[in-house]
Amino acid sequence: MENRTHIPIKKEYLVDNVLMNESVDLPADVEKMMRLLRRAKVRHPAVFVGTASSGVISGAGDTLDEIRKYLDERNIRADVVETGSAGYSSMEPVVEVQMPGKTRVAFRNVTAGKLSSVLDGIFNSIIPEEHVLGQHRDRALEIWKDVPFIDELPFFSLQKRNLLRNWGRISPLSIEEYIATGGYRSYVKTVRSYTHEEVCDIVEKSGLQGRGGGGFLTGKKWKVAHSVFADQRYLLCNADESDPGGYANRAMIESDPHRLLEGVLIAAYAIGTSRALIYIRNDYRIAIERLEHAISQAREFGLIGHNVYGSGFNIEITVRKGPGAFVCGEETAMISSLEGKRGMPRPKPPYPAVSGLFGKPTVVNNVETLSNIPAIFENGPDWFMSIGNESARGTKILVLSGIIVNQGIIEVPLGTPVKDIIYGTGEGIPDNKTFKAVQIGGPSGGFLTSENIDTPYDFSSLASEGVYMGSGGMVVLDESCCIIDTVKYFMDFIQKESCGKCIPCREGTSRMLEVYENITRRPVDANGHTTLERFKGVMQLESLAGVISDTSLCGLGQKAPNTVTSSLRHFRSDYEEHIFDRECSAGVCKELRLFQIDVNKCTGCTVCAPKCPESAIIGTRHHPFFIVEEKCTGCGICYDVCKFSAIYVK
Numbered sequence: 001m002e003n004r005t006h007i008p009i010k011k012e013y014l015v016d017n018v019l020m021n022e023s024v025d026l027p028a029d030v031e032k033m034m035r036l037l038r039r040a041k042v043r044h045p046a047v048f049v050g051t052a053s054s055g056v057i058s059g060a061g062d063t064l065d066e067i068r069k070y071l072d073e074r075n076i077r078a079d080v081v082e083t084g085s086a087g088y089s090s091m092e093p094v095v096e097v098q099m100p101g102k103t104r105v106a107f108r109n110v111t112a113g114k115l116s117s118v119l120d121g122i123f124n125s126i127i128p129e130e131h132v133l134g135q136h137r138d139r140a141l142e143i144w145k146d147v148p149f150i151d152e153l154p155f156f157s158l159q160k161r162n163l164l165r166n167w168g169r170i171s172p173l174s175i176e177e178y179i180a181t182g183g184y185r186s187y188v189k190t191v192r193s194y195t196h197e198e199v200c201d202i203v204e205k206s207g208l209q210g211r212g213g214g215g216f217l218t219g220k221k222w223k224v225a226h227s228v229f230a231d232q233r234y235l236l237c238n239a240d241e242s243d244p245g246g247y248a249n250r251a252m253i254e255s256d257p258h259r260l261l262e263g264v265l266i267a268a269y270a271i272g273t274s275r276a277l278i279y280i281r282n283d284y285r286i287a288i289e290r291l292e293h294a295i296s297q298a299r300e301f302g303l304i305g306h307n308v309y310g311s312g313f314n315i316e317i318t319v320r321k322g323p324g325a326f327v328c329g330e331e332t333a334m335i336s337s338l339e340g341k342r343g344m345p346r347p348k349p350p351y352p353a354v355s356g357l358f359g360k361p362t363v364v365n366n367v368e369t370l371s372n373i374p375a376i377f378e379n380g381p382d383w384f385m386s387i388g389n390e391s392a393r394g395t396k397i398l399v400l401s402g403i404i405v406n407q408g409i410i411e412v413p414l415g416t417p418v419k420d421i422i423y424g425t426g427e428g429i430p431d432n433k434t435f436k437a438v439q440i441g442g443p444s445g446g447f448l449t450s451e452n453i454d455t456p457y458d459f460s461s462l463a464s465e466g467v468y469m470g471s472g473g474m475v476v477l478d479e480s481c482c483i484i485d486t487v488k489y490f491m492d493f494i495q496k497e498s499c500g501k502c503i504p505c506r507e508g509t510s511r512m513l514e515v516y517e518n519i520t521r522r523p524v525d526a527n528g529h530t531t532l533e534r535f536k537g538v539m540q541l542e543s544l545a546g547v548i549s550d551t552s553l554c555g556l557g558q559k560a561p562n563t564v565t566s567s568l569r570h571f572r573s574d575y576e577e578h579i580f581d582r583e584c585s586a587g588v589c590k591e592l593r594l595f596q597i598d599v600n601k602c603t604g605c606t607v608c609a610p611k612c613p614e615s616a617i618i619g620t621r622h623h624p625f626f627i628v629e630e631k632c633t634g635c636g637i638c639y640d641v642c643k644f645s646a647i648y649v650k
Helices: 011-019 028-037 053-057 060-074 112-122 175-180 185-193 196-206 218-227 248-255 257-271 285-300 331-338 367-379 381-385 418-425 459-464 483-497 503-519 531-551 555-559 562-570 572-581 637-641
Strands: 046-050 079-083 095-098 105-107 132-135 234-239 275-281 316-322 362-366 395-402 408-413 435-440 446-448 473-478 595-597 647-649
Touching: 011 028, 011 175, 011 185, 028 175, 046 053, 046 060, 053 060, 053 248, 053 285, 060 079, 060 112, 095 112, 175 257, 175 285, 185 257, 185 367, 196 218, 196 257, 196 367, 196 381, 218 257, 218 362, 234 248, 234 257, 234 331, 234 367, 248 257, 248 285, 248 367, 248 395, 257 275, 257 285, 257 316, 257 362, 257 367, 275 285, 275 331, 285 316, 316 331, 331 362, 362 367, 367 381, 395 418, 408 418, 418 435, 418 473, 435 483, 446 562, 483 503, 483 562, 483 572, 503 531, 503 555, 503 572, 531 555, 531 562, 531 572, 562 572, 637 647
Parallel strands: 046 079, 234 275, 234 362, 275 316, 395 473
Antiparallel strands: 046 095, 095 105, 105 132, 395 408, 435 446, 435 473, 595 647
């Protein structure tokens, strides 16, 4: 990867005038240079495109190629900058353009075919209204008339973007641009001015809790590790994630890798270690490339290595690629994986802070936790304490997905009501459909319904509703979704990802999945799938959940039944419908669907019969056809191909 610095600037200039300068305000000439470096002011046009994974999936790679082709063909001098994601996934590919003297404007869903109309317009000082998303604020620049400001859009207006402030704004490939936003100044000041104990105290005073879901006080964990006498300690950054609906860690690394590195470096100094490892799943290709590139740049600047800026602090950071197993997100399983063993959890205590990697004191923090650290030292612990509510401080990154208008990654203060997130930032359910539930925390989280949707989004408030925060996934479901099918999907995921070490987890989750498969399958007495047996299976779920939760070794098993118990608490009628009525009113559980043909609408066109994989449709051309109920598997192909709306779900 190349360094995308767009103006000639020497490393020594940034080190001497920015990183080593401990004053709050930089001299005017230096600040002017920083403004140019982060492209807040440009001398010729700059075109930005988000090429994080979410953007690439939406076609950003082709858009990037088309931008370069467009500029070459017209001989236009302009910078082309790859940025990370802006978080607004449903609007990607996002292209932003900054013209000299004007504010920066963002355009949505700019696929390669739409690119020329967007650039034709803005290069002629005309905003193409059908594609514009909004403009960024900058008092020093002229604004575009009749273009909304980005921070006034519903998706952004409720957010407090501390961790995401650089997303989509700077190049993740440029350490110079990160430094120009104030990056690494906190780290350099920390290693030159604070003791290890003072760093731990500051983080503890801030009230920062681990963002992996457990919510343990980060500063307290650091103190434990630092207090244990050892010849070697380790800092592990947990960048492993594989929850359905969760991809925030990957996006953070792809969009702002230097922020994570700065957090890792400060944490490593706090616990007194010279070894830090970042554990990330092997298939996160873009994230790994940008992370390794960032490490290389930081080493070149002397931020990593021996005797950092004369402080006496030595540090090396290594990226370790994991196989992508869900259980390896659990800290002791991750440690086993790093030791070259099968990724399986260990009993606790001893906790890793006392005896972790290779038996040495080890701190495990996730990406979001560590990314909070630079801002705490930049603004002070009291600033961090002022965000959030009494029970949880700071912000939380969430992944909004499912049936919701605005999908993407957002950052809100802890304590924000879930309803505000869904109907404010997310702008609610599309097509005027009815909200049914929101699944929070991935497969081991739980449901909130319209009855408790006002619950504040923080550790204790969610826990009081039986919901686990997890990695921050938030999947919104509307009336067309089946809760039973959703829980079955999550149980299928969990039982496959169980490492198998604990019998309760291994066998218990398999039994739970079996129960869900039975009640979403059409009852056939000959195979024993009677109503009584199906009912007994559901009756066992709560006691089974208790056993799995109480006796499993790690968090995966302990939290695995959450979704089941939460659905039983809120959706009894859905279970009764599937068991006794043998129906799925949402029409999602295929094996419970019975299709029939309306003889008054059927013209006997014969389109459906040859498409049926079970040959369950019979009849004579130009006369109404019939579906043999015993043969129908509920696949719905006939429903999809019928042009006369003659087929319906019974």
